[in-house]
Amino acid sequence: MELVGSTAIVTGGSKGIGYAVAGALMAHGADVVITSRHDKEVAEAAATLEAAHQGRRVLPVAADVTSAVDVERLYARAEAELAPVAIAVNNAGIHSYETIAHLSEDDWNGVVDSHLKGTFLGTKAALAHMRASGTAGAIINLGAVDAIATTRGTAHYAAAKAGIAKLTEVAALEAGRHGIRVNTVSPGVIVTPENAGTFSPDFEAAWHRSFAIDRMGEPADVAKAVVFLASDYAGWITGINLLVDGGTHLRGLPDYADYLLGGNE
Structure with a gap:
């Protein structure tokens, strides 16, 4: 299995999924640009990744993904x-989690x-x-099982x-004629160092009780799916939503309002 290219961007790449x-792409031969909103956090993550994957480069960039200026700067730096x-x-x-009755406009917007x-x-x-460079690349967007299995x-989100x-x-339809594939990976619950024990x-x-495969998900489960979609093994796959949720979509999510919000209506 070979990746479609040697340079990858992973937003929110300083922790968790x-x-x-980022580490899985590096293990398969990519140099990676990772982002966070915090300079120190992304720099420390980049150093740790480079130490773990010798011979591969990591470019840390502090960026706000909701800013078109920051996103364009991110791609310009990667290419330069x-x-x-x-x-x-x-x-x-x-x-964040909140029922609609208590959800603020600021929380919705954020x-x-x-x-x-x-x-x-x-x-x-x-x-x-990718079009400007003539690259037949792969774009993978992170969704979530929450878009399919509903909970209060x-x-x-x-x-x-x-x-x-x-x-x-829509992007897959528009990009396909240029040889670019666009797919979604939708995780279920994933235990990360940041949320472990919470x-x-x-x-x-x-x-x-919601799982078909009875274990909590791990970041590596999602990373493997992303690597597959970024590889030649997925060369005729585009526009899909790949669920990586242990089968949660078959039974449904736990009620977040009961467990996280004390049943708040």
């Missing part, structure tokens, strides 16, 4: 310091902009730069992720 994706971008992974986004607008800007920039407390899946489909026993038990 993004960090795992590495090579034309062949793989773009739009992963960055923030999370979550929807970071996920949906950020993915739009990242996809737009990737398409423009996630209106803003689920709406953004559903929008990403549809954005991906689930109550009752909430974790509810997750286990």
Whole structure:
């Protein structure tokens, strides 16, 4: 299995799923640009990744994915310091949970902009730069099972992720004639170093009842799916939404309002 190119951008690549994706792409031969909104955080992550994957480069860039100026600067730096971008992974986004009755406009805007607008800007920039360089690249957008399996407390997040899946489909139609593939990967619950230990026993038990494959997801599960879609093995796959959720979509999500919001209506 070979990647479609040697340079990748992973937004939100300083921790969690993004960090795992960056490492997996490096393990398969890519140099990677990772982003975070925080200079120190992204620089430390880049140093750790380079130490773990000797011979591969990591370019850390502090960027706000909701800013078109920042996203364009990100691609310009990648091309100036590495090579034309062949793989773009739009992963960055923030999370919060609240029922609609209590959801503020600021919280709605923050979550929807970071996920949906950020993915739009990242996809737009990737398409423009891949077309300009003649690169038959791969764009992978991070969705979520929440867009398919509904629960209370996630209106803003689920709406953004559903929008990403549809954005991906339209982008795949528009990009295919240029040899560029666009797909979505939608994780279920993923345990990361940042959220490990934060689930109550009752909430974790509810997750286990939702699984067909009875274990919590790991960042590596998502990273492997991204690498596959960024490889020649997926050369005739575009416009899909690949669920990486242990089968949660078959039974449904736990009720977030009950477990995270105390049943708040």
